[in-house]
Amino acid sequence: MVAIETLMNWLITALAFGSTVLGGYVGYQAYRGYRRHNSRAMQYLSVGLFCLTAVAFVVAFVGSVFLRQGLLPSQFQQPLTLVTRAFQFVGVLFIAYSLHYRE
């Protein structure tokens, strides 16, 4: 049972990491689009994608490692989730705004 649990944990981390890398790639292309065309919509899109994927994952991952190692007291569990969710919310907010942004 422990083996399956470990495998699942690895899989969860791998998928989260994969989402971050791919999200970062899409965000990077959006950033290049912003630089090449001076497009504000693409600027918002890239910021949104980075917040939603890279930033949210790094905060959640680093935070959970710190919690597990005891570097952060366990009562930080909930605030950490709040920060992660906040980044995700800001991310989709930026993406939604970029959809409606017109020069």
Add this chain to the structure above:
Amino acid sequence: MSEDPAVGDILDLLSDEYARDILAATSVKPMSAKQLADQCEMSQPTVYRRVEWLQEYGLIEEQTQIETGGNDYSVFAATLSEFSLALADGDFETEIERTEPPAFPGQDEQDTADRFTKMWENL
């Protein structure tokens, strides 16, 4: 590829200077009848007559320009990309090549960021 019209018909059409001017202008970017009338210095009825003629042979296509506010209007874009005439073995053969309209904005961009930008901005 649609069936090509008779040699004489297509040559008649292409020998018309107004028709050629309209094709030339709309090959750069889609234009409305009014824009064409201004740029090619012809009356709007002349534009409409030529556009209708060109549409008959599928050398131009009508597109709808969506405007925020609901005042959509028609623009015309050339679909002709190449016309060739060959004479061999006692026969004239014409060949018309038409451009494929892009399935989505920015489709023909080579760079991912350019394609992405055009797609996203046109959503």
